[in-house]
Amino acid sequence: MGVSQSSVEFSIGVGATAIDIENLVEKDEITGSFATDWEVINYGISGQYFFGSKENFSFGSELMYQSLYWYSVAVPFGSQTIYREYSISAVKITPILRYEVTRAFAFDIGPEFNFMEGIKLGLLFSANYYIPVSDKIDIPLKLRFDIMNNIVITVPSSLNAGIRIKL
Numbered sequence: 001m002g003v004s005q006s007s008v009e010f011s012i013g014v015g016a017t018a019i020d021i022e023n024l025v026e027k028d029e030i031t032g033s034f035a036t037d038w039e040v041i042n043y044g045i046s047g048q049y050f051f052g053s054k055e056n057f058s059f060g061s062e063l064m065y066q067s068l069y070w071y072s073v074a075v076p077f078g079s080q081t082i083y084r085e086y087s088i089s090a091v092k093i094t095p096i097l098r099y100e101v102t103r104a105f106a107f108d109i110g111p112e113f114n115f116m117e118g119i120k121l122g123l124l125f126s127a128n129y130y131i132p133v134s135d136k137i138d139i140p141l142k143l144r145f146d147i148m149n150n151i152v153i154t155v156p157s158s159l160n161a162g163i164r165i166k167l
Contacts, residue, residue, distance in 0.1 A: 015158030
């Protein structure tokens with residue numbers, strides 16, 4: 001460590017999103033609406049580029065697509081009920097600061113810009129474990145948490161795996 005080294009990482013992940021769907025419906029729909037069904041499984045794909053380091057810290061950025069959750073709502077409309085379905089996802093751009101504890105273990109943190117009906121701010125936190133394949137290639141395993149300020153606080157957590165290539 002201490003020498004600036006570039007790397008690229010690609011990963012896919014799956015997990016669950018912590019969100020209060022009923023509170024979301026209460027805040028986002030008209031009075032009398034209620035959630036009828038929801039699914040909080042999330043999945044995503046990301047690419048990260050780290051362009052420099054100083055001692056145990058690396059600096060980079062991430063571009064990610066993440067499907068967050070799905071829900072349906074019953075909305076009163078006169079004497080009838082209208083049913084709506086929403087599938088919520090985000091494209092994320094995140095500057096990242098990585099703290100490398102050892103060659104095999106690191107933490108990532110960074111402010112997220114979540115593009116989803118406007119820009120919603122968030123925070124990325126990730127614990128990473130790297131399995132070396134060669135001098136230039138590792139397999140990252142990551143436990144990732146994103147805290148997002150949407151209509152209600154949304155916290156997707158996921159387990160991610162991929163490939164890191166040192167340039």
